[in-house]
Amino acid sequence: MQTGLTPAPIDWVLLMPLLIVFGTGVVGMCIEMLRPRSNNNAIVATTLLGLAAAAAYLIGTWEYPTIHTFGELFLSDRVAKILQLLIIAITFTTVLYSEGYLRERRLPFGEYYPLLVWSATGAMIMATSTNLLIVFLGLEVLSISLYILAGLSNREQQSQEAALKYFLLGAFASAFLLYGISLLYGATGTTQMEDLRAIWNTPLDKPTVGLLYAGLTLILVGFAFKVALVPFHMWTPDVYQGAPTSVTGFMAAAAKVGAFAALVRFLDYATPMSDAWVPMLSALAILTMTVGNLVALVQKDVKRILAYSSIAHAGYVLVAVVAYGVLSREGSAAQPVSVVYYLIAYSFMTVGAFAVVSLATRGGRERTELNDLNGLWERAPLPAAMMIVFMASLAGIPLTAGFLGKLLIFRDALDAGLVVLAIALAVNSVISAYYYLRIVLATVVQKPALHAPRFANPNAGLVATCLVCGLAIFALFFAAQPVLRELEAPQEVFVHRGP
């Protein structure tokens, strides 16, 4: 019997950001265990420090060569690094305002921070791995933490209901994904994504081709559930509404970034099958954008509106994914620039918007009907002003990152010859402006009723989150060139095979 037990060579430099983020969670949990029921300041500080350290490490080793390491499980290319940095930034901004919100909401759980950080670890794994099984594990690490976080408010039916719905549909989706992976393993004999491309260079018999296409379809269904594409979106509004607002913001941003990162990478390797997935995903994209925006028009709850808006935005990103698929098949695009740019822009505006919505909490109760936001302008001018920025960016008004992101996607779609998708994108952006305007009106213009709802006082953390997200939105528009250049830069991939 062969002893195949020589461990794979590992380049620790590339894994370090992941490990730091993960370790931060472990340290946070230890602090919680050592000092149970005391205040969470130590955990918050540790978490912020750990995330900052991971970001600093990632930036410090930015020019490190792109290496396929750990038995070719991890590929830390430019896109992976940028998305990892983005996930760290999402977590950091979320943690900044979480403590104030959780206290106001009477949810004094220190476990919140480690779970958030571990969830981010899962998303980071998804962004870097090139092995389907590892992507699945990353997805589970991301999701299982989020199931707990969604049900954090254990005295509230809505939160529990959100947790149960998210859990059942999330596990259902993972089962589809896993079954798809097993079929692809049946066709190729490995779970490595690059073998998916390599196998098309060998003669294939009919059953193998059938397995490949069936596996692809099941995996796409699994991802469609995770990123909430219509018709796999039923869970999204309830979960986003019921979960604590800070968790919703994190979920809407980080889970989508992780899932889209893995999806883009997977489709990249599945280019030989693009005759199947381009039409499938195009149909899903049109459906997702249209249904998401139309249903958002009639919602009354801000978190629900934002949930449908996040569905619509998943549709926009999907247009970018399809366009990239077509362009890279023709050899005219090397990096999914518009996908990554839009994910960055979308993450900041979403985290920011949910941060402002989290102000509608007082004394353990949260009310998020549209008119509960009335009068926010007087109580908290700065967050309210930032809300205008976030809504403008989500609607795609010029001078914001959302506008440039949509423009890039529109351009890519036209370049790829996907005129229908481009038109659907443009029409939907116009429709969406209506409900974003409703949120702005409720926040800024309309006066509160006699029984005015009371708002939480905006603390320093929340203001910082709003400012960081708002600045990022403008910075991404006015200083877009360096980001885009970084994304487009060619890179050489080395395979780490040990001494």
Added chain:
Amino acid sequence: MEGIPLYAYLLLSALLFAIGTVGVLIKRNPIIIFMCIELMLNAANLSFLAFAKYHSAPLAAGSLEQWQVHMTGQMAVVFVMAVAAAEVAVGLGIIMAIFRLRHDVDIDEMSTMRG
């Protein structure tokens, strides 16, 4: 493959997966829905194992390549079992928490959020 052909395993696995999917869609008790999801995960496990056997059979016995192909499927099953166990822990916890709040876990009754 020692008598039992690959397609028999795959058929069983597809059947289990289908039963699980239908069960998730029509059942109303979250615990039974969850059992159906476990069934789907085990369907995937079965096909992983069947393919592991099938792929490694034609390769030279004892070669590194055979070992790797075989182990990929086997390890996948170990990972999936670990993940499923973690999901059980969290899922049953959530169901327990709901039961404490409402003394009832019927999924159709859970509609406090409307839009």
